[in-house]
Amino acid sequence: MAVFQSLRYTTVSSVVLMIWLGMAAVTAAAAQDLADRVAALAEGGFNDKVTAVGALAATGDDRAAPVLEAMLEGLLFTQREGGSIVIGEHLSRRELRLADAVTGADLGTAGSRSVRKIRINNRVRAAIRSALGGLKLMHPDPAERRAAAAAVLNAPDLSFLPTLDTAIDRETEPDLKTLLGKARAAVLLSSETVADRLEAVRYLGTYTDPEVRGLLGGLLVERGGRQAEPDDAVRAAAAEAIADIDRRLQQWAIVGNIYQGISLGSVLLLAAIGLAITFGVMGVINMAHGEMVMLGAYATFVTQELFRAYWPGYFGWSLAVAIPFAFLVTALVGMAIERGIIRFLYGRPLETLLATWGLSLILQQAVRTIFGPTNREVGTPDWMQGAIETTAGLTLTYNRLYIILFSLIVLFALMLVLRHTALGLQMRAVTQNRPMAAGMGIPTGRVDMLTFGLGSGIAGIGGVALSQIDNVSPNLGQSYIVDSFMVVVFGGVGNLWGTLAGAMSLGVINKLLEPYAGAVLAKILVLVAIILFIQKRPRGLFALKGRAVEA
Amino acid sequence: MATGSSSGYTPLLLRIDAGGWVLLLVLIAAGIGVPYANQMLPQESPWHVPTWLVALLGKYLCFALLALSVDLVWGFCGILSLGHGAFFALGGYAMGMHLMRQIGDRGVYGNPDLPDFMVFLNWDSLPWYWYGFDQFWFAMLMVMLVPGMLAFVFGWFAFRSRVTGVYLSIITQAMTYALLLAFFRNDMGFGGNNGLTDFKDILGFSLQADATRCALFAASAVALGVGYLLCRFIVTSKAGRVLVAVRDAESRTRFLGYRVEHYKLFVFTVSAVLAGIAGALYVPQVGIINPGEFSPANSIEIVVWVAVGGRGTLYGAALGGVLVNYGKTYFTAAMPELWLFLLGGLFIAVTLLLPRGIVGTLQLWGGVLRRRFSSGDRKRGSHGAVAPAPAGGGE
């Protein structure tokens, strides 16, 4: 940016002139032409050099940038014999490796005496930098082109217009083309012609982008009694465009909040889904449920440590291994808990609550003793990093997207298990009518154990996902326990669709409230709302009615 | 064992069972003896009680009162509140606000009206809800009113819509969790994360003075004693039998024409007031109140005190409050790593192996022995209607 700043005050007029000249001449862009322009860099005074730099840049040729860069660094030389232009690379104080500036051909090494440096001054330096900025718009690497376009957008100057036009013509990637178009319109805002400016405003008005809004806002600034934009019509159009953009930005903000809400909802869903089995289906209040999630997260940590130690090359696969591993570990712990504690407490929900709370303290302390009280580092595989960015400033990170997807997969997989497997059938039979199920030869004790194991295992899987976005510490589970119960109770006990609806609506409501109330107050409001809601419908959103409830 | 009082009105003192008498006598002895041993006996004396111990014992008494309040609702009405820590903390905050106002211009910033944290937050005036807390009587009123009102409003909603059992437990937990989050906020005006602390004096007496500590200890003993008598009065009245009826067969009670929600609301509110008083006495003795008191874990811990002591026995709950906290003091100092294992194990062991708690189990054994030795002599034992908490009675 500083480059463009200095450019504007020192060499604007000359650069504009030379680029215009260059553009006019570019029609017959041939190798010879390029060679001539490179040769021109060494001729005449500094004024001539400024012109020559512009002329070279206007070719948009791939070779132009290295030449100009070398010139900027003082590494562009004229050979004393033959007078051809070469790029040098210092091997030592006295020795240079030379390459032909036009063809790039290696010319071997030569003594520093055999070449003459092409001198530049600050004005030429500024011209080169500006020319390089323009050239980057045509750089082969799209990332470079994007950065260059963003730079132009940040400091739009009319001098870029011709380069921009060439760049737009050449550009093949659609989103870069729009970015360049935006930059071009931004540049045109300082055009002398009212019609150009009006057209630029209208064009920019079609974007939904805080940056564009800033550009247009600049037109409405009044400084010292002088309008930044002298023409009334342009100002009116700008104001209208800003209003349009604001409206659309607001809509996008809501979309963004909903996305955040769904993301939060998916996290809640992962935490609550296991609870929907143990609490929803079995009616067991498992206060150690959060610790199952925590154990799942630590299982992920252990898996990753193993990968780091033994198969570092396959680190990207660590999560795929962690999921079944975490399921296994937490399911086994869950089954042990069911056999060791919970089965003695069936029909005594309040006692179950207390005993499992005690268990949660023990599990936390055990993990603290083994792994230490601090957060453990859980890595994110490459394929989960990064984000999709939309023009409207909405960023969808991949890890969140994967978690949303993952939570739904887990939910539907669980539904399939409940509906279509023998275990699922037995599970429903036992929970609906235990004596009858026992009478039909279903081993109810075993089914209880497996059901609880399933619920716990799913909590562990949830822990794998949460390890990607939350701190893995012994307290991980604590932060989810109240929320998970709220989700299950809000959604309606014993109904997985209810759990989904509960998690998503709590997540979305929370995030929609946040901009107005702040994160903490939003959470408090949601809690209070749920407390009031439970008064109204004690059995949740998707409550079963009638006899089933009494059982 | 559970013998009914159907023979007209009995004076309160006759309605106290043996364990209750022990509790009251211990309280009287401690209320007089501990301050005496601290103030009158020389430091060299083996019977001298150092001031730190007075404060620690005072703290235990506050916890005992808190346990008593939980036992009143859980043991006798089956309401497992996982939010009683909130009432305790609110009482504590009300007291803390008074003590903050008593600091006057002796704070770090020397502002005569604003507590230090408000000056720090650049507030220019006292929020309206701090008005009146400079008056002791007003603060004491709030100590009871604020938890009482919260319990009343919360209970009114919850009991009227018949939220029972674990659902009620879960929403009481959500209530205290919401308050925890709220009190962490700086702009709530209660000192945020740090809470209220740096108290100087109470009613003009320095909180650092040994005599003040002794007075606070004695006040705690009196509060626990009076609280016990109040609870005992309630549970031995016909209303107490209605409460147990609600605990054991809510629907039956309703069909007998009792407004179950009124009874629950009454006992829940009384219990919250007791918890608030316990909090108010706790704060000057420990010198700080912060949002951590609202944490759901704290509230659940209270329940385990009651469970350890013996649910539905009142004095057992008080005993449990003291015992578990003594264990906590001892183990967190001696083996901090071990304490959570022990506490967790206690939760499991009590529910699985000792569902009646210490006192309940002793009563059971005592009953068995008595029946074995006094063959068939149906003597009306201890007076009152204390029904043992059912071993399996969840809802």
Place this chain on the structure above:
Amino acid sequence: MTTSTRDKLSTSILYVNAVTVSFDGFKALNDLSFTIDPGEMRAVIGPNGAGKTTMMDVVTGKTRPTSGDILFNGRVDLTRLDEASIARLGIGRKFQRPTVFENHTVLDNLELALAGSRTVKHSLFARLSGEARDRLDELLTIIALTDRRHQRAGALSHGEKQWLEIGMLLAQDPDLLFLDEPAAGMTDAETEQTAELLKGIAGRHSIVVVEHDMAFVRSLGVRVTVLHEGAVLAEGSMDAVQQNPRVIDVYLGR
């Protein structure tokens, strides 16, 4: 409204008109109508799922009907009241499974049921009057539990619990009693005693007995209402009802 229904309205103690209760589309009661006269004892029978329990739930305030009217004593609309208010009006109910306060003594159970103020304030300071004590003694005699008055109700046998619960209903002194299977789980001798007990208290109270046990219903010798799929299928004497082809259909299956 026709003259006869107006008559019914003013003379009957319970007037149930076109009551429907639906749970998620399933109609537990479907346009149910019947009346009970003061002092009448009525038996209600019907196969499982006929709506007997729901009928009692609706009258005693446990369940709100989706539509329809229930009038008590010809003027009080029961559909707007909760259980406690309905109980205070003078409608008692015995559950299918005997429900007594197991941790209270037999005497305490009866005392809690005894008619009188039900407010918190009153019960905090309540003392037992001599009159009330006499009444309790009388009730203990009726339900034959005088010897066991100081025992925990939880220690009673199944039949004794049934009687205690009936005793509690009588202590309430209701105008209308609903008894859900009072003879369930009783020995033959106990069943017989129960029938005698009920006959003894009929007349002073209106009684609705819901039963499965046909012999027991026959021994009561009262008017019988047959429910089926949430509506009245037939009504009349036991003999008449048993001859009704529709009733036979329902009980024997089509």
